[in-house]
Amino acid sequence: KKKSTNHLCKEMSTTNSNNNNSPSSIKNKKKPEDYIKGGKIIILFQPIGDAPQLKQKKFKLQQHALFSDVISFLRNRILKYGPEDTIHLFINNVFQPHPDEKILDLFKCFHVNGKLVVTFCKKVAFG
Numbered sequence: 678k679k680k681s682t683n684h685l686c687k688e689m690s691t692t693n694s695n696n697n698n699s700p701s702s703i704k705n706k707k708k709p710e711d712y713i714k715g716g717k718i719i720i721l722f723q724p725i726g727d728a729p730q731l732k733q734k735k736f737k738l739q740q741h742a743l744f745s746d747v748i749s750f751l752r753n754r755i756l757k758y759g760p761e762d763t764i765h766l767f768i769n770n771v772f773q774p775h776p777d778e779k780i781l782d783l784f785k786c787f788h789v790n791g792k793l794v795v796t797f798c799k800k801v802a803f804g
Contacts, residue, residue, distance in 0.1 A: 712784075
């Protein structure tokens with residue numbers, strides 16, 4: 678059975694609610710849904726380590742896509758990697774989501790200023 682990021686989101690919101698300086702305590706804070714336009718989420722790709730730089734870093738993907746779609750999109754359409762090329766993707770330089778995770782769920786928990794930040798590298802950089 679796959680692990681869901683929903684428990685991480687709940688833990689983070691509990692932690693943030695105990696901190697008066699947290700972003701959740703700021704009034705007029707936008708909700709994740711406020712950033713989603715036309716059913717699409719902005720993905721910001723950032724290379725780390727030995728990964729190549731991208732000319733275009735921001736892309737819009739359907740909110741109901743899976744993280745495996747993000748992997749395929751970056752691997753095949755942007756980098757044009759072959760099956761022998763490895764690539765590792767992280768959310769906010771912290772963790773690698775399961776390919777079956779919905780990007781909407783990841784976005785709701787981990788977006789930064791309305792963008793889902795996905796860092797990538799050819800060799801494992803963390804953990």
